[in-house]
Amino acid sequence: MYIQKGIIQKQIEKNFIFDNIDTVALAKEFGTPLYVISENIIRSKCSQIRNSFLNKYPDTKAAYASKAFLTLAMCKIIESEGLGLDVVSGGELFTAISANFPMGKVMFHGNNKSYEELKLAVTNSIGRIIVDNFYELEVLQGIAKEHNKRVKILFRISPGVPGKTHKFISTGQTDSKFGISIEENSINLAFKKVLASPNLKLMGFHFHIGSQLFDNRSYINAIEIVTNLMKDLKEKWQFTTEELNIGGGFGIGYSPNEKTKPISYYVDPIMKNIENKCNQLGLKRPTIIIEPGRWIVGEAGITLYTIGSIKEIPNVRTYISVDGGLPDNPRPALYGAKYSAVVANRPYAEKVHTATIAGKSCESGDILIWDLKMPHVKSGDILAVLNTGAYNYSMASNYNRLPKPGVVLISNGKPYVIVEREKYEDLISKDKIPNHLL
Known part of the structure; x- marks a missing residue:
């Protein structure tokens, strides 16, 4: 109409x-x-992501955080713009499946994924499952074995960096329901479990500082911690981090005294710091993934x-x-x-x-x-x-x-x-x- x-x-x-x-x-x-x-504003935002991030820096990806707004039509817009999709529930995943969204470009988040949700993800061969905890790791291993699949995963980690935002939407601090602690015993145990599984392939790590962030320093602080972790794990387990997903959370202006910052304000210093840290530590820079949601829609x-x-x-x-x-x-x-x-x-x-x-x-x-x-x-x-x-x-x-x-x-x-x-x-x-x- x-x-x-x-x-x-x-x-x-x-x-x-x-x-x-x-x-x-x-x-x-x-x-x-x-x-x-x-639709015009959404596409304009996606264009900025391509020009200022995807086309500017090699080995990068962007996935739309669909929890911000998701319908069948939105799936079609995001697909046509060449972005991936970040989902956090079986319902969001089912919406993507129903819209014929490319499953290889879907990433599945969440701190308490059910057996049914993980089975839906595995049987539809989605691109990445971001594993949040040990319970999920065990359930996923069983499902992958049952269906004779090798599932690519990322570990969601808690870098211990709080975001400067409302406490209800801050997620990167140590006291958070999200992620595996980078405390030595926790992360080593997680590594032992995944490396012993022929049905799981660990690609790297994911962290998310929080939502509605206007300051890029929390991302920089998290990168310092995560790259040191990458070095430690390479030395101890000979593990090379292939992907690093830094989440989203980029803020927008809701009132006249707030101004939305361009995507470059976040990604330029992030990429510079990742490049510098990897060079300093003798690491190959992994593929970097961002997951903006609110910033797009x-x-x-x-x-x-x-x-x-x-x-x-x-x-x-x-x-x-x-x-x-x-x-x-x-x-x-x-x-x-x-x-x-x-x-x-x-x-x-x-x-x-x-x-x-x-x-x-x-x-x-x-x-x-x-x-x-x-x-x-x-x-x-x-x-x-x-x-x-x-x-x-x-x-x-x-x-x-x-x-x-x-x-x-x-x-x-x-x-x-x-x-x-x-x-x-x-x-x-x-x-x-x-x-x-x-």
Whole structure:
């Protein structure tokens, strides 16, 4: 489906335009809440990764971290851009399989992969399984042997480097549920197990510092630790690290005082330091892999809402409520994420007061944006919350039995539905009533 150009042109001067589309017209056509994703922005980000990393440095790979946003259509976009796919669950893997994504370019992460998930990965011959712990190592060995496969793996390690971000999305510190400790006894035991297995081939290591990082120094600190580990393991086990996956976590700007940094800000010093350290330690530089997710899709998305009730508490606060909130964007309630927004049907109106954007869930914590500078608004106005492409649709729930919003992809000036809006009937489609209650 798409909106005729004539309709866009009539309102182009007064409404908020996103990727050459009138957002008010989108809200009228598809309803609200509505996720809107720009294919053009996604492809532009992928192009930057190719130009500043893949084409600039030999023996490099990039995989999109699909937990940020994944649909069948997104799989097709990432495939056409030549990137790999990082998945963290059987559901994400099944989505990739259903989209006919090249399995050799899929990497499977996660700290508690089930037997069924690992079997799905092994039987579909995915490219890499990132082994997070000893339990997984044993389960995977059994599955690989059962299916007569030799599975290529990376060890996820905990380098002991905290990321400068919210503690809920910091993952590289020693006290983390993720990864095998690089403490000598742990890593040596892991090596003994994998080297004794004819069904597992260790390719190298993976680490992930955290998410929404604006400082490249934590990556540099981790590289110092990991390259020393590579040297120690080469000397002790004659093991040559063929691949080093440094994860993702590159931050984006959510508010006016935050600025998204180019991919080169991260990868240039990372590559320089890896090259220098490998030369110093007499190591061959392994293939380097990055896994950006939010950086690719975060700024490619907005969410449209319709304003409902407006509550003014004199000398305290004005609450402007919208027809969505915590179920379609839990990030503000989960870890204080901050967003910016515009009134889509009056984007250039003077901002004359401060208001708080509240969701409709039965939770006091369901606040999308605190203290937003805004024009005067009325019920029925359309609000566009910016930079919601990452971790909004993918984290959405049916809390309060609210149907999940649909997703519209903007491509070459036309919107296409890539996820249908849920209906009330969908909410009860899996419910069952025991016979004794009938």
